[in-house]
Amino acid sequence: MATRNIGRETSGVFIISATPFTETGAVDAASTDRLVDFYLGHGVTGMTILGILGEANKLTPEEARGFAAQVLARVDGRVPVIVGASAAGLDNLRSFAHFAMDQGAAGIMVAPTPGPSVEDRVRGYFHQLCEALGPDVPVCLQDFPQTTGVPISAATILTLTRECPQIVMLKHEDCPGLAKLSAVRTGSGTADTPRISILCGNGGLYLPQELSRGADGAMTGFAYPEMLVEVVRAHRAGEVDRAEDVFDAYLPILRYEQQPGYGLAVRKAVLRHRGAIACARTRSPGPKLGPIDEAELMRLIARTEERVKGLPTGA
Template identity: 35%
Template structure:
């Protein structure tokens, strides 16, 4: 499925399942992808923070991507997390994901002791030089220590043709969504994240969906669908009735 066909909506962040020996459990990956299909998600995201990509060896990444792409088939998009510590590594991971048939790649900034916009731009430029598929910029300062200002996000979108999407996880997200939409003249698609904790408000501010691993993605799909039908009251009621569980699941240290 190409991005042009449909990328708006709910994308399920896949955890990476392991067996008792600590090896990747490919069978369970297929089940998770099928669960996203049953929930009517737009797509799945693999090798993100939810997928514990930092715990995997480089040799484990390729088979995981292949398994997800094959399981997704033609009815789910596949976004592959390619975040790295250098532009060189980012380019290599982007090439791997693209060759495997990914719909898009997602990259958070490289961690830096003293972040600066020149280095961060060069990092994303390395992916742009390789890719022929969209890049989802992941704005996750809690993990990376890099704060992406709306104006800089606008520069990335303007100067890198495939920097078409943003996964915004820098709270308060609703206000920043408005700022990014203004900085990009509404041309950059913005997704929420953070477990769906602000989904209703994010969609009302102009987000085109969310990328999150909330355990009941069908609930998020229903909220999204009702809002797209302009049934705001029903979407609000569903969201706030589920919000206590969404917040609980998104809390650190409960597992």
């Protein structure tokens, strides 16, 4: 079972896990275990599964449950695991969320449903969600309007923090979003608004600045989790220049991973190269690297790993 549920003080690096597939497109059970071991071996604080990177929308309900159960069993309580549970209907969402919690999840991640960008509608949805889930299921609110098409203001996030005790964490991915992050951080943990944990996504592209703005860590899927771990550790220790030096060493490949509509294939190719998964396949419709892409990526990997060796201490 999970070591603990996520809460308002949760911090560190919650790696967003890919979902590995075989060459025929089936969920790869052997690579799933290997990937969990890879992430844990690089010192992550927690894991998040069945998010956008995890291609959750391309899995059948049975596959999603099977994958969640296998990951949670493999982790075996060593770190908390958040399970993506966004769904069109609250009944299906509640059923899957309760299944995940019963299997040992530490909380669930939910994004707002597509629809008009009206703050009252977003508030109403999360009120219904929390009522449906019950008080014992911690919620990470995913704010990713570039994908969901639903922007959420800092004021609404703070209102939900006050009104819905289950919402204990924000996955911050709005872009540009640094001012918004600052507004949420300074507006929470006050006399009238509880503190909310803030972990940041977007591949980690702005991680040093987000940490300086008060973020508690990262929740993203960069294929070099050791970079995220070291940047967060160094920054929290007051070694801000060290954190930025490590980040800068990985920046070219991190940026390459963040290409819209293509980055998932890159990330899986890096994970395959590093021995974490056996196959880099994405489910159709999905991106695929060609021979020129592969050669370009291998050159970036080689240059990145050589640059990292030149850091004062290895990351």
